[in-house]
Amino acid sequence: MITKATMHYAPLPQAKQVRIALCQLLTSADKNENIASAVAAVKRAASNGAKLVVLPEMWHCPYSNDSFPTYAEDIDGGDSPSVSALSKVAKETGVTLVGGSISERSQGSLYNTCCVFDKEGRLLAKHRKTHLFDIDIPGKITFKESLTLTPGQGPTVVDTEEGRLGIGICYDLRFPELAQIYAQRGVQLIVYPGAFNMTTGPVHWELLQRARAVDNQLFVAACSPARSLSLEGYQAWGHSTVVGPFAEVLATTEHHPDIVYADLDYNQIVERRTNMPLIQQKRNDIYSVVDHSVYTE
Numbered sequence: 001m002i003t004k005a006t007m008h009y010a011p012l013p014q015a016k017q018v019r020i021a022l023c024q025l026l027t028s029a030d031k032n033e034n035i036a037s038a039v040a041a042v043k044r045a046a047s048n049g050a051k052l053v054v055l056p057e058m059w060h061c062p063y064s065n066d067s068f069p070t071y072a073e074d075i076d077g078g079d080s081p082s083v084s085a086l087s088k089v090a091k092e093t094g095v096t097l098v099g100g101s102i103s104e105r106s107q108g109s110l111y112n113t114c115c116v117f118d119k120e121g122r123l124l125a126k127h128r129k130t131h132l133f134d135i136d137i138p139g140k141i142t143f144k145e146s147l148t149l150t151p152g153q154g155p156t157v158v159d160t161e162e163g164r165l166g167i168g169i170c171y172d173l174r175f176p177e178l179a180q181i182y183a184q185r186g187v188q189l190i191v192y193p194g195a196f197n198m199t200t201g202p203v204h205w206e207l208l209q210r211a212r213a214v215d216n217q218l219f220v221a222a223c224s225p226a227r228s229l230s231l232e233g234y235q236a237w238g239h240s241t242v243v244g245p246f247a248e249v250l251a252t253t254e255h256h257p258d259i260v261y262a263d264l265d266y267n268q269i270v271e272r273r274t275n276m277p278l279i280q281q282k283r284n285d286i287y288s289v290v291d292h293s294v295y296t297e
């Protein structure tokens, strides 16, 4: 049993170098077309040397409460064309695949769910968006995911050939506690499939990624859909980005369909934490972030 008194940061896994690719996909109303374009992007990323490939939030459907129920797939029940296609392409290309997110139906509830596959196409982990996107900025943007979706119940840490990953989905990026829990668990890279909007995206998208990276001295990657061509419906900010443990932007793009590549060297986490030993300097005697999925009172 681990208690708060014995709380510690898990040791980091062996450092390595990893080529990551973020596929900024243009999403349409046609699920089959979306699946085909995701598969093509993974193949292109792999052919350019990527070993870890990431897809955006809700890449298989338009981002709307009308779409989530109609496009939802039963992952646990084995009735998921999106998951089948991702598993197959991960195996064909030999990449570790963070499969963005899709609408999942499970036991009468809907979730915004990210599946992670190994290079054999096996499902390694499933993260259900933990913080639902419910905001109201009058005249700008109002969205309430909780009208259709149910939040996930915990953090997701997954050991892959390309490092120890922590998964968050879009609005999860706003919650520093989740990122700190990932750092406590020895995560090297936090991956956020996301689809920020045109009001908050310009001011918060990169800022939040850099904040999560510098607070926790680890890598952050956030993969968005490309901006929709139509003037109706949800407009994603785009700008898929990779950030290093010193808050440096390693790679980014604009709003069009694209693949963003970066070469990550996990040794830099050790270097930054040696230069600035924030973890040892934390005042656990006066504050702490408790991971209730691991620690007990």
Ligand SMILES: NC(=O)CCC(=O)C(=O)O
Binding pocket: 057, 132, 133, 169, 170, 171, 172, 174, 194, 195, 196, 197, 200, 201, 204
């Ligand atoms: N899909 C989302 O969770 C959007 C989050 C967002 O735009 C934000 O400002 O936060």
